[in-house]
Amino acid sequence: MALLEVSNLDVRFALRQGDVKALRDVSFTLDRGERLGIVGESGAGKSVAAFTILNLIAKPGYIADGSIRFDGRELTTMKPRQLQQIRGNKVSMIFQDPMMTLNPVLTIGEQMIECLKAHRRIRRRDAREIALNKLHQVYIPSPERRLDQYPHELSGGMRQRIIIAIALLLDPDVIVADEPTTALDVTIQAEIMELLLELCEKHNVALILITHDLGVVSQVTQRMLVMYAGRVIEQGPTREIINDAEHPYTQGLINALPQMATPGQRLNQIPGSMPSLANTPPGCAFHPRCSFSVDANGERRRDCREVIPTFVRSGNCDVACHMVRELVERHSPEHDASDNGPSEKREAL
Template sequence: MALLTVEHLQVDFRLRQQTLTALYDISFTLSPGERLAIVGESGAGKSLLGYAIVNLLRQPGYISAGAIHFHEQNLTKLGSRQWQQIRGKKIAMIFQDPMVTLNPVLTVGEQMVEAIRAHQKISAQAAKQLAIHKLSQVKISAAEQRFEQYPHELSGGMRQRVVIAIAMLLNPEILIADEPTTALDVTIQAQILHLLKQLCEEQGVALILITHDFGVVSRIAERTLVMYAGRIVERGPTLEIINDPQHPYTQGLLNALPQMALAGQRLNQIPGHMPSLGEHPSGCAFHPRCPYATEKCRWQRPRPIYSGISTVACFAIEELLAETNLEEGDDNHD
């Protein structure tokens, strides 16, 4: 049974002159302990989806259609008091910049104890011991010393470990990590990713990893959703998508990885740019940047279809599959 089910979710922004849609018909499930990646360029809507799940959308943004079920509970129907029992306790979120999460005028320990005692009726001393234990779990050396320090006294990687420890304080069932390693160097990035994967495996926590980097995805996620202009354009097992990308946008993201270019060569890039919220083109939103776009792509929106064990929304793939099935039919007839 799914732990989280997102059904036909739509997020709009109500402006003075018009209402703009940012997320269109988003549906997916997350199983207990599963590690799911949501991939796309800036502006694809992936972070917005994370915020929608934990009810952190800011006005004028709002959920205009669809449902988000956690167990049997529809999160879109909850009030602020009910959300206090969900956010942080059942579903926790890690943000890209640790300093957004951490209060610069409080020590690490003060912030952790405050978070624990807001949800649990335990003494300050018991909360302190729990906090130090969680700091040790995220491989922070001299945890008792770090407990007494302020965020600015820690390195970027150490601050991100503290944020992960805070997210794991109340043993959530789902952890949403929004670009958790973007600001870190490659070595620290690898350590943080390994830590996240290890914690999820050991504690049975489901992970939603939001990122633009397929190199990150390959290390940690079992399943991947690829988003473009507010829609899911491809989904499937991570290894399947990396080894055999179907959608031209997914192919472009993978070709843009640094390791795909020879030494001394310019990095590959997808021509054009992600459309802004008020400029979503008709038909397939990717068609202005797609090397395979036809007239049909400009005016019709492709529906998701199965291609192998993945699903993809692309007319080129749809036509290729139709031709393959026709040829197989002819061979069988012969």
């Protein structure tokens, strides 16, 4: 049994003009110690998925349908007091901006001790000792002095290390990291991600990494989900998706990386922009931006325009694309089992 199971999750925001569907039929699993990446453009639903796991979506947001099971327990029906035993204790979260997470009027030590005392019956002296130990684990220099400092006295990289230390305070089973390096420069980003990877491997902690940086995902995660307009459109082993993406949107994300462009030429880009969740196109939400949805006559394929694609198995990945389904069904089982099957399907695209 997986440590975390999300099944057919629908999340909506109740607005005056009607409900806006932020997540649609999202399903994935996470095993103990596994590292999962969730990628996509801004507005794809990545952060909503992360917040929903911990039931942190505020009104008018609500879970309309689906199931979230952690270690066999259903989270969507838990009462607040029961959920508090999971949130922060078994599942911790690292947010984008450490200055928004840390209380500016409390010292680092006070905040860490307060976190421990909220979940455990523990003496203040013992809580301070645990906090000091966690600062050592994230390689904070002079940790004794840092405990008595305020957040504004620390650099951005140091504050993010503090946030990671707080996330590890209660020895969680899962850490959800929502773009943890967005506010940092490139050098510090690499250090923070290397630290996070080291700690997860050392303590066998599962990680859900939400990011738009495919380079980070390829280095840190074992599996990945690609999201678009509130849906998962491709999922599978990270290395397989990065090396041989099947969905046109995933291919577009990879081709948009700077290293994929010819030196001196304009960067590759996906035409158009992410649709508003209040006005998502019918059928495949990506079809207005997808060159593969255009038939030989220069018109959009009817199935792309009208039918929401379901997942089809291609290699070790699940892909929601009508074109990929046609190519998979066109190939014989013998061809699919061959080593060059996925590459040939990609060339056909």
